[in-house]
Amino acid sequence: MKRITLSLCTLLLTALLAVPAFAARTLLMATTTSTANTGLLDDLIVPQFKKDTGIEIKFIAVGTGKALKMAENGDVDVVLVHAPAAEKVYVDKGVLIDRTQLMYNDFVIIGPDSDPAGIKGMTPAKALNAIAAKQAVFASRGDNSGTNKKEISLWKAADMQVPDKEAWYVQTGQGMISTITVAEEKGAYTMTDRGTYIKYSANKDGNPPLKVLVEGDPVLFNQYSALAVNPKMHKNAKYDLAKEFIAWMARPETQKAIGDFKLLGKPLFTPNAQ
Amino acid sequence: MDYLLQGFLHAFVLLFQGDPETYSAVWTTVAVSTTSICCSMLIGVPLGFSLGFNEFPGKRAVRTVVDTLLSFPTVVIGLLVYAFLSRSGPLGNMGLLFTVPGVAVGQTILGLPIIIAMTANAVETMDKRLAPTLITLGADKRRILRDTVLEARFSIMLAAMAAYGRIVSEVGISMMVGGNIKWHTRTITTAIALETGKGEFEMGIALGIVLLAVAFAVNISAATLRKRATQ
Numbered sequence: 408m409k410r411i412t413l414s415l416c417t418l419l420l421t422a423l424l425a426v427p428a429f430a431a432r433t434l435l436m437a438t439t440t441s442t443a444n445t446g447l448l449d450d451l452i453v454p455q456f457k458k459d460t461g462i463e464i465k466f467i468a469v470g471t472g473k474a475l476k477m478a479e480n481g482d483v484d485v486v487l488v489h490a491p492a493a494e495k496v497y498v499d500k501g502v503l504i505d506r507t508q509l510m511y512n513d514f515v516i517i518g519p520d521s522d523p524a525g526i527k528g529m530t531p532a533k534a535l536n537a538i539a540a541k542q543a544v545f546a547s548r549g550d551n552s553g554t555n556k557k558e559i560s561l562w563k564a565a566d567m568q569v570p571d572k573e574a575w576y577v578q579t580g581q582g583m584i585s586t587i588t589v590a591e592e593k594g595a596y597t598m599t600d601r602g603t604y605i606k607y608s609a610n611k612d613g614n615p616p617l618k619v620l621v622e623g624d625p626v627l628f629n630q631y632s633a634l635a636v637n638p639k640m641h642k643n644a645k646y647d648l649a650k651e652f653i654a655w656m657a658r659p660e661t662q663k664a665i666g667d668f669k670l671l672g673k674p675l676f677t678p679n680a681q
Numbered sequence: 682m683d684y685l686l687q688g689f690l691h692a693f694v695l696l697f698q699g700d701p702e703t704y705s706a707v708w709t710t711v712a713v714s715t716t717s718i719c720c721s722m723l724i725g726v727p728l729g730f731s732l733g734f735n736e737f738p739g740k741r742a743v744r745t746v747v748d749t750l751l752s753f754p755t756v757v758i759g760l761l762v763y764a765f766l767s768r769s770g771p772l773g774n775m776g777l778l779f780t781v782p783g784v785a786v787g788q789t790i791l792g793l794p795i796i797i798a799m800t801a802n803a804v805e806t807m808d809k810r811l812a813p814t815l816i817t818l819g820a821d822k823r824r825i826l827r828d829t830v831l832e833a834r835f836s837i838m839l840a841a842m843a844a845y846g847r848i849v850s851e852v853g854i855s856m857m858v859g860g861n862i863k864w865h866t867r868t869i870t871t872a873i874a875l876e877t878g879k880g881e882f883e884m885g886i887a888l889g890i891v892l893l894a895v896a897f898a899v900n901i902s903a904a905t906l907r908k909r910a911t912q
Contacts, residue, residue, distance in 0.1 A: 435779065444879045449863060467779065467860035468875075481768035482778055584880040610880045643768060643776075 434648045436466040437477045438487040439553055440582040442631070443468035445606045445675050451668050456655060462648055470552030478503055478634070481641030485649040489600075489631045490553035492560075503634040507653050510665050510676040511630045514557055515604055516621035517587070518543075518596035526596070527620045532565035534621045539567060542575040544595035548586050549578025557629070558598045564626065584610075591616050600629050602675035609670045631676065656680070688886025695887055696894065702863070702872075703888070707895060709781060710868040713859075714849045716785040721792030721844055726837060729800025730830060744801070750794035759857035762787040766858065779860040784868075787854035792844035799843065803836030804829060835907070842903060849896055869895070 442448050443466065453464045469477070471488040478486045479502045486503070488494060497503040516526065516534055524543040526534035538545050547570075548555040562569045570576035577595065579586045583603040590597040597617075599607075608615045621627075633656055635649035655661055662678035669675065695703040732743060764770050766778040766786070777783035811832060815825050830837070852870040859866030861875055869892040876884040 440878070453863075465779065465860075465862040465865055467862060481773070582878045585878050588880055607880060641768060 432461060432648060433463045433465055434485060434645060434652055435483040436464055436485045436487060436652075437474035437483040438466050438468055439471050439474065439489060440468050440584075441489070441554070441600050441603050442487055444582065444584055445602045445670070447602070447665070447668055447675060451664060452656075452661075455661070455664065456652065460651060460655065462651065464652070470548075470550045471556065472551035472553075475503070478636050481636060481644060483636065484645045485633060485635050485652055487631065487633050488553060489629055490556045491630055491632070493553075493556060494632060494634060498634070501637055502640055504637045505635045505650065505653055506632050507634075507657055507680065508630055508632045509656050509680050510662075510678045511628060512601040512676050513622065514554070514598055514600055514627040514629050515619045516596060516598050517590070517604060517617040518620050519594045519616065520618055521594075522620060523594075524596070529621055531561050531621055531624050531626060535562055535565045535567065538575075538596055539570065542573070544575050544577060544590075544593050545570070546577045546579060546586050546590035546593065546595045546597040548581065548583065550580050550582075552583075553629075554583060554598065554600060561598070561626065587617065596620075605670045605673050605675055613671055630679075684882050684886060687883045689890060691883055691887035692890035692894075696891060703891060705864050706867050706869045706872045706888070707891065709866060710849060710870070710892070710895060711899075713781050713784050713788065713855070713868060714845060716782070717788035717792055717848050718841060718845050720785065720789040721796050721848075722837075722841060724789070725793050725796030725840075725844075726800050726830070729797040729840075730804055730826070732797060733801035733804030734826075734829065744798075747794050747798050747801070751798055753791065753794065755791060755851045755853035756857070758787050758790050759854040762790070762854065763857050778858065779862060779866060781859070781866055784855050784859040784866060787858050788848045788851060791851060791854065792848050795844040795847060796837075796840050799840030800833070800837055803833040803840070807833055838903065838907060842900070845899065846896070849899070850892070 438448065448464075448466055453466070457463055467474075467477070467483065471490040471493060474483075474486045474488050475490075475493060475497050477483050479497060479500075487509075494503070494506060498506055516531065518524075518526065524534075524537045524541040526537050529537065537543075547558055559569050571578075577589065577593065579589050581589075583599050584607055586597055587599060587603070587607050589595070604615075604619065607617075633653045635646055635653060636644040638644050638646035657680035662680055665676050665678045666674055694700070732740070732747070762783070763778070765772045766775070766783055767773055768778070777786065807829065811829060812825055815828055820828065850870060852874055855861070855866070855868045855871045856874060859868065859871065861867050861871040867875075869888050873885045873888045873892070876882075876888060
C-alpha cells in the first residue's frame with residue numbers, strides 16, 4: 408500500500424512540474440475548429456508567439472458563430488474566424504474592430520470514389536443540384552460554423568431551398584472531422600475546408616476513402632481573419648494584447664511560417680495579409 | 682479492433698514516458714474534481730444531515746427536489762454556469778469563465794445533490810435509538826451531530842465516491858465552462874472529446890484508459906483510507 412501511495416505522489420509531482428507556471432500576460436482567443444484541429448495553433452502559432460512576445464494564448468475552439476458570440480459577450484479578447492459576412496455584422500455593431508485578413512484556403516466538396524451523383528469536376532452549384540436530384544446523401548455540419556454558413560450560401564447560390572428535413576440531408580451538429588467521419592460511414596458527400604481535408608487524409612495515411620470532387624471555383628475561397636474585441640464595449644478586453652497578436656500574425660516572418668506549415672507535403676493555409 | 686489495441690499500447694506510452702500534455706490533463710482532472718468533491722462535501726454533508734435528521738413541514742417536497750436534481754444533465758449545469766459566469770452575466774466580474782475554479786463551481790453543483798440525498802438517506806436509515814442513547818449519556822447537541830455523522834461515515838464515504846465518479850467522468854461542464862484550453866482547463870474527458878473530433882480515435886481510447894487508471898488510483902486510496910479507519 409505504501410508503494411502505491413508513493414507512486415501516486417510521484418505521479419502528482421510529475422504532473423505538477425508538467426504544468427507550466429502561469430504566464431503574467433495571457434490572451435484569450437476564440438477560434439474555429441479548423442485552425443485548432445489541423446494543429447496550426449498548437450504546433451506553430453501558440454508556441455512561436457509565446458517565444459517572440461512572452462504572451463500566452465489560451466484558445467477555445469468552437470464554430471465561427473459561437474466564437475463571434477463569445478466576443479460580443481466579452482468572454483474573449485480576440486477571434487480568428489472565417490465567415491466574412493458574419494464578421495461584418497459584428498464590425499458594424501461596433502463589437503469587433505481591427506479586422507485583418509491573414510490567410511486563406513479553399514473549400515472543397517468531397518465524396519466517395521464511386522461518386523453516385525456524378526459531380527466530379529462540376530461547378531459547386533451544378534454539383535449541389537445533382538446531389539439533390541439524385542437524393543444522394545450529403546452530410547452537413549449544421550452548427551452555424553463558418554463552414555456551415557458557406558455551405559448554406561452555396562445552396563442559395565444554386566437557386567435551391569436549403570435542405571433541412573430531407574432524408575438524404577444529414578446534419579451532424581459536430582466539428583468538421585467528425586462530420587467527415589459521418590460522411591465516410593454513410594458513403595455521403597460533404598463540404599470541408601482544404602486544411603481539414605488534408606489533416607483527415609493524413610489521419611488515413613494519405614489514402615482517404617472520400618476524395619475531392621469539386622474544387623477550384625472562386626466562390627469556394629475561404630478567408631481567415633482576426634478581429635479584436637472593442638475595448639469601448641468591454642473594458643476588461645485586453646485590447647493591447649489583441650492588437651499585438653494581430654500585428655504579429657500579419658508580419659512577414661509569421662506569414663511565411665504559416666505558408667510553410669504543411670501536412671503530407673501540402674500547405675494547409677496560404678498567407679495573404681496586406 | 683485495431684483502434685483498441687493501438688489505444689491500449691498508446692496509453693502505456695503516454696503514462697510511462699511521462700507525456701507532458703497527458704499529465705497536464707490528468708493533473709487538471711485531479712485538481713478540479715478534488716476541489717469540487719471537497720466543496721460538495723463541505724456544503725452537502727451538513728445539508729444532507731439536517732434534511733435526514735430533522736422533521737419539518739415540506740420535508741417530502743425538499744426530498745423530491747433533491748432526488749430530481751440527481752439527474753440534472755451536466756450540459757444544463759454547464760449552460761447555466763456559463764450564463765452566470767460570462768462577462769455579460771451577473772457574476773462576470775469574477776473572471777471565472779474558462780478557468781479551473783469556474784469548472785469546479787459547476788462540478789460542485791453536480792456533486793451536491795448526490796451528497797445531500799445519500800447523506801440524508803444514511804442518517805434516516807440509521808438506528809433510531811442512537812440519538813436518545815446519546816442524550817441519556819449526557820451528550821449535547823453538537824456532540825449528537827458529531828457522533829451521528831461519525832456513525833454514518835461509511836455511507837458518507839460511499840456518497841463521496843459516487844459523486845466523485847460522476848464528477849471525474851463529466852464532460853459537458855468542463856467543455857462549456859472550461860473551454861478545453863490546452864495546459865489550463867483541458868481535462869482528460871475534454872481531451873478525449875477533442876481527439877475524437879480530430880479523428881484520432883486511438884489517442885481518444887488511450888486517454889480513456891488513462892482516465893480509468895486515475896479513477897482506479899483514487900478508488901484504491903479511498904479503500905485504503907477506509908481500511909485504516911476501521912482498524
